[in-house]
Amino acid sequence: MNVRHFAHPGGGVYNATPDRVVFGPGSVSLLPAEVDRLGVHAPLVVTTPGRVEMGKEVAAGLGDRCAGILPEAASQVPIELARRGREVAAEMGADCLVAVGGGAATGLCKGIAYESGLPIIAVPTTYSGSEMTGYCGMTIDGVKRMHESPAMLASVVIYDAELSCGLPPAVTASSAMNALAHCIDAAYLPSISPLLRPAAVEGARVVTSALPAVLADPDDLGARNELLYGAYLAGAALTGGFALQHAVAHMLGGSFGVEHGVAHAVVLPYVTAHLVERAPEAMGRVADAVGTSDLAGHIWDVAVAAGLPVRLSDVGVGDEHMDTAVRIASDGESYDVNTSLDAGLDNPAPVTAEVVRAILSAAAAGGRPGAGR
Template identity: 40%
Template sequence: MSLRFTHETLPQRVVFGSHAESLAPEVARLGTRPMVITTRPADVLPGALHHREVVMHVPVEVAERARRAAAEHDVDVLVSIGGGSTTGLAKAVALTTGLPIVAVPTTYAGSEATHIWGLTENGRKTTGPDPRVLPRTVIYDPGLTLSLPVDLSVASGLNALAHCVDAIWSPRADPINQALALAAIQALRSALPRIVREPRGLPGREEMLYGAHLAAVAFASAGSGLHHKICHVLGGMFDLPHAQTHAVVLPYVMALNVPAVPDRIADLLADLPDLWNAVGAPRALRDYGFREADIPAAVEAILPVVPPGNPVPVTAGNLTELLHRAWAGEEPT
């Protein structure tokens, strides 16, 4: 078989260890006037500006206030400590200012390893790639995830798994990011049950962060597939929680696409739905505020953004069935 593809690796420094030891020197490499974006009560970088207005899906008006704060205090480096919404706000500031970011994730969202930004305005979430928003340094400290409750750890971990799955059939999927995605699936499949059994155990948290990073790197290269297009519409239009929405929708996207992918990939994905039962995963969109009456509007908004080359052609009919099953929490078929 002849391999022909183009792969791009994003430039980023990754520090796996304690943020308490790593943060100050990593920030000092990039600037001297940091703005810390976080909702955590942690007292980090004494004397730095702390910005605490973080909102899910990064509304445009929230981003504008953070940008003004950075400009008024002559900030020269951004530090995000938190989940995907915190990283997303730092990216929104970097998008217009070019300021470097040091990201310290406390969930498994994976945004810290991608150059994708997202902003929400008037109920519509817009995303796009830009090299300015890729954090220059990521500090992974498993100890910071110990306070993440088990149910949120599961939802966040399944969000990371969604990065793997989309990277397998996204528009720019290639053998390198597929290999990363499959390695990440192995790590996440092992780590999620460990966290459920031992919420205070560091080994499971370490493996989760490792898998989440591999997944995000693969996703950043491959681009958004059908799953992420669906979830971005649902999150922006209906203000649904990010991780839980991804966790609910993913089995239905897999059920749609897996019959049309090569057997070697289908075999690797075939037993993943069992993981949802094993870890007590979120199962129905209606549990998070999505109404059955919202399905037609969601279908209308999703169809124009379906990525080219999805393994199965997406129609109003099969998309409506997918969303109805996800709304009700029915078994994927």
């Protein structure tokens, strides 16, 4: 009989989720009330250039209390942009940040809050799940580095599926694979709270079932709402920590310019194949929930059916980049939770150069991983 042991990290942002979540179609109408609930008076709306019209609509809903709009968010959160954002927020007299959009908008708000301490209200329009965490990857000198701080944990998250209905199918698919990657990377780590581990399993089930439904009918609000629910679960699971999947995907995004969701999609089947071998019990629970005996192959199938790349050359990463990619991905100690855990609770799949090279080699070949559990 196995004797259960666990000691997940205390303090900081591990396993910490936002205090308040408001979920359901039409929920963005409650934003003014949430601003009042926080006791702030001058929220700054932060979005990307592509979401500026939506940002203006949200700002209009806030009325005169809105400090302004910062429509400059960009993927991978360049540190220079975060510093400029802090300056703009101070100049406008903002006392709160409202992220409207995907991971880029949320990430910029986190970068601003990292040193300013301004509270964040996140209104996600994609499925990245980053709005649930106090982690943020910021790109410094061409390398994406993880930062963590309670200051970057949103005070409120408002999930409104109506805001995601115009999301193009390709962006929907890559963003959903980002959410699925959170579930896979968190499910096996000993740093995740037992209270949140089921969120990773259920999140994987919801995302893999809802994504095909959304792609079949992008205007199906019910399917969008369900996929957003999966993203919420995935984001909650991500607070338990992350390692191998994110080490590789963040390297592709921060150092090779691969879009964040696509970076996750292109390596997730091969990372999963490795995890099936190293953490079979945890991956078995995910496989059972998804309804497959071949988790890695199933994820490859989902990605291909969604029209996403599963080969590194399709995202501009060739054999000549391999050594650099391995070095950067395996050098990110913040992705390997071994250093954050008590002795004896080791990550079963640590980030090493040998493992990263094997995964990238499999992704370079692009073949379907097919080993059942």
